[in-house]
Amino acid sequence: MLLGAGAAVAWAASPARALLAQIAPAPLPRNVEALLAQLTPAEKAGQLTLMAAAWAGGAATALNPAGAAANFDGQLDEVRRGRLTGVFNGNGVAMAKRMQTVAMTEAPRNIPLLFAADIIHGFRTVFPVPLAEAGSFDPDLARRTARAAGAEAAASGIDWTFAPMVDIARDQRWGRGVEGAGEDVLLSRLMATARVQGFQGTRGLAARDAVAACAKHFAAYGAGEGGLDYNTVDISERTLREIYFPPFQAALAAGVPTVMASFNEIAGVPATANPWLLREVLHDEWQFGGLVVSDYTGDEELIAHGFAADAREATRLAFLAGVDMSMQSGFYIKHLPDLVAAGEVPMARLDQAVRRVLALKVALGLFDDPFRRIDARREKTQVRTKTTLALAREAATKSIVMLKNDGDLLPLPRAGQRIALIGPFAQGQHDLIGPWNVYGTDAEAVDLLSGVREAVKDAALVTVVEGAGIDAPLPGGIDAAVAAARAADIVVLAIGESQRMSGEAQSRSDIVIPAAQQALVAAVVATGKPVVVLLSTGRGLALSGAVLGAPAILVTWFLGSEAGRAIADVLFGVVAPSARLPVSFPHATGQQPYHYGHKNTGRPNGPGPLAEYKAHYREFPNDALFPFGHGLTYGKITYSALDLGGGVLAADGTLTVSATVTNSGTHAAEEVVQLYVRDVAASITRPVRELKAFRKIALTPGQSTVVTFTIRRSDLLFVGVALKPTVEPGRFRVWIAPSAQAEGVSGDFTLA
Template structure:
């Protein structure tokens, strides 16, 4: 259908039918999705009528090819104008084949693999009947107390932007209408949800507009520049106004400045939540404020269908606002080809063929190996082939390694660490003991753990968080491992045997009691369906770890938020200030994190040559080349991620001490020398000034190249006007 036909369709619709297109309801409201008992309760509770359901525009959280076809057929039979439903769901890091959580994917620093993971997730979702996924989440995160850090790719706006683009490319492909096995992407949560105060979900955000534009907005813009079809509003306030009622944010910035003409959807219940936020007295005012802000789809509350008809008829809301929202929704349905093919990619035969296929699982395995970060290794790893190994801990035999937002994944199908290690070590070389539960333990469990450890040459402690301890509503003030696990670590550490901890978790942790007591620490995150196999191959050295942290690990929660691209102060802590009190410092902890952004170890070693700049001046219309030689000085092949940072020495406003501007991954054989080459131009040195103009300032810049944000070589150049 062309745009004129869509407008003609809108003209045929009653006001109530148009407004019903703006409501999104969960699966229990729809015939064929669940039994009648489940349909009736939610409908009565929300005041939803059969006619509203029949004219509604989208369904939330339902998948399965045969069922989706049946639901769509039943809906088309009842819809007055034969308008198909949009099927939407949270396909965040995989559908049935679960990939590592996005924070782990960020640690791969591999956008090609990230794109591949999104493409596979899209294929599995599309053949199962889904049209839109609520991903990627690109919120910049600096506070590991916030449970949803696992859903972001980290603390850096540049790296987050690269991953945002990669995920959108993978999900949507080149042509949504032609490619039935891709899905429309929905970037979230707009905006700055990752800056929630105190690391608490749904909480207040209070940022200057300059901070918002400089750090939090770039990744959303990158996703939209890549063609992302949908935006989801965040739960938080911005400048005292909840996002779902924020006309400045949604109308002025998103629609007018950025020219976004796709669909804007609220998060679950966010429109009605304008009432407890304190910007709407009742549902009528909530509907009024949300439609004026440009929210096209209200998810799982009924303010629009209950209140907009009278608001329009009473003249408080222009019907044109409703029409523009309906048009955007119909345009997305048209772009997906739903008017011609209402079942689109849903195909039971294809579903059986591709969902959780061997090919997809192999891709999940590869990404899990490249997302696992070696945090410490005092010669414990890799495990020697002849070693007898004790695998101890609550995650030794756990399938809870998929992480939050894996609703279609199966923990039963997840490769467990004990099984994977047993296959690789051979009969009789692996002893397994639980040691404790995730949050509690018994004396008997500790005795069994000690008995296993005494028999072993090498001990592996499989530790971490349950999946519900992170993710949405998974915020924590104490980000250490639970006490029961710390007691297990302390007990095993007393044996003074080679011991490695493997961590399964969704956030950077305070590692006191682990990092300081054990010889090796492996951060596996929630590694997904093939996690056990990936971690086992890291442990035995079949795979050389190459991942780098995309979010800093604090010394303690008292440092939070701690991030690499912070500002200096007028009294910065210097190397010679140990005895000086009146500088910006803690009395009981260092300023720097325990493990910085960009950090990660390997089973080989790399030696850096001297940093070279093509010139000490960069004219504004020219380019500057930065290069460095890297030699693999170890005995096995490995990948080194060489990182480039800059610092603007004197800006109109304070600039960060370091900003990531590029990275190069070098795959090097033993003894091989590779050269990392970077190109810098004036456009990479721009920032938002006090008046929000985006430009650079002539003057001196420091450039840093190295293996992490805190382990670099330094050079400098001057940006000139000509």
């Protein structure tokens, strides 16, 4: 599976010969091609070496501590010697200008440097974490926030961002799910497309406000065993092609010029040294012409994997497998020249990788103007503008999911009510922007207390009590919280995870609200006062106990620069909640990994009570507490009048299906109408449901709208027995529904 029969034989006989047969150099402008011919092997290896900036920006040193060991003067000397292609997560224009000046005036070949950064969900203006934004079910919103983030980054000297992360995440224990679009393939594909288009803009990569995107992590990083970061992955090629590959294919179709190899192994071969993955699939099958970069020390980690004996072998394996650029290990600059001299790495392969790097620099306009994005005036004037902050507020409001609203407790009145804000996230400049943001800060973000006091008529009626720490109780905290609750008319309880509980290396073995906060919730709910729970989180949580006793629950994730104002907008009905869950919230941690599109098994329990010898846990059914796609509005939404358009889909035709969606409530609402399909019987067993389309519609009170979808044969394709896309005639179940578990309206159609 990892190589393919013919290539496996060739590679075993001669890795270099197998590789040379696949090299097809991309053309470069004549002057750059001439420059390439002048480079020594060491200088070529320098073009393939990317390091963390010694003069780091923002939180970069904390996020990548190994980079702190470098010395800026020493890094400048590496530039002078042609041993460095660029740096990442540096300290803005001042740093970039000094380094680029050295490259263009003191280095022997005057090749411009490349400046990269982790711009995951915003630069100085911070947008909701990507998982939250995926809940908007609004790809255009993701495109607009990526466009704003890319423009801000470009205004600060950055050419390349290590985003978007397009990994499917079906185990909520995995901390890096916060950087992606959740568990569904269709939603992840659409968000991947939107984010690539947003970062890169519409005027070409050479535009001063464009940054090159990077699709990561190739591949199946989110499928690590036990939800443990960096862990082993052992899945079928069919699952790769059906679940984990499509978001990368969408990113490539959108024009992404770079791909990052993942840390994990697949079936015993680390992705960083996997020729089947990086050459046969990515370059040969998909015709990707861009460059592949390792993740942070990914090539070095081949040694710890037990795949390479030493640094030299790790370099050879990663480079021949298809990793063009080495990030942070320094292995390529140390070992590639000698490997080429010894004949273990073909010069043609070295030239191929350098061409890919130089082609990216050409596309970014750096050979025309190496300082095109290095502009101190733009750095000061084109970040955190009124426009970008307004967009951050819009994106945050559109990312909030309302899980429940018993008795229509929400929206809250803006006047005449005493409100107690309670919990570790009720106030303060902390845990607002979310994990893995290098340049934004919590200190520049709006907290919940500030947002609520701005929104109400009389700020004096708002009190705030911490009640408990995130992980530990506070002396007298619960007593103070209970007293505040009793003195209030309404309690807003802000609880959940810190932003350090999500992100890289932040897998959790138990995805619950910490015990100290659970005790706080139980005490406050016991007062009998109306309680609105706000959940800070970067993953789907297993909610239990008193939290579920609160009449209203909002998932507020980590919403970025305008978090407090956005939450207040939804709390007080300025904006109605419109987001839906991009991941399932399970009954318990023990269900992980769980996703809505699971297989039925030969012993499904079916509707009704739990039965013996059926596929379920002892404690609960094999479903989610709050499923993918779930989310309420301030309206009252019903589905009716399914129309299957005759119920037969011709092999070369289309089938139009529709339903009537009605808002019978007194508030305007936005509804995400979702189309799910199940192939009832096929040569490869199919999931119980698959999302095929969705539409977001606005409904005024009392309004009904007929929502129509068109189904084509191509929508029903799956990876068949021969590992090729196929579809088989037969019966299909279709739902038009508000979530992956809701019945909505449903019926059958036939593919002829």
